[in-house]
Amino acid sequence: MTDAISSILSQIRAHEMRARGPLADAPAGNAINPRDLRPDAPGRAGGVEAPGFSETLNNALDGVSRAQRVSSELQTAFEMGDPRADLARVMVAMQQSSVAFKATAEVRNRLVQAYQDVMNMPI
Template identity: 40%
Template sequence: MQINPSSFLQEMQSLRSEITPSAGLEPQVLRQVGNTSGADFASLLSQAVGHVNGLQQTSSNLATRLEMGDTSVTLSDTVIAREKASVAFEATVQVRNKLVEAYKEIMSMPV
């Protein structure tokens, strides 16, 4: 399966606007990646994991504020943030599984 990095980046950037919760909290890990043609894989992976972490922290913060009775946070915002964090985490786990599988396949190749 071929994955085009530029189309993947464009899709992620288009989803970025949907990730920001309407409750006024913006994760600090969201930042423009820019041109990734010269970026190394470790940097991109680190940014992706940081992004997932930011989504989880935002979700947790919204849930805590809702439980404490903050009227500016709605249940729908909290549920949506939690689902986005869940989907992002599951996607990260799947990417990790594919990377481990590819590594094992490469290591089992005869030299």
């Protein structure tokens, strides 16, 4: 179950990187570096911690919100006849926000299921 959640989170991070446009090859600021997870790893700076789960989740939710806002703004600009908002850009932005929202809903469903599994475990 943890692998599934990690997979969904990595897909959200990949989507966020694609949504950045020309900076898509740059690593995400909230990317989890596997070296940071091991305290004995070489090259790990003392006192620097990997982002926590809540911070990672908040960043992912902010990315989804940003994608939806951009999509809405492009759609409104297209409807008002702005020549910079062509139909292709509007459709791509709408699909990106749709995929991001669906991925977020899937993560939520997985987290709820994991919570229910833990709560139903015998003591």
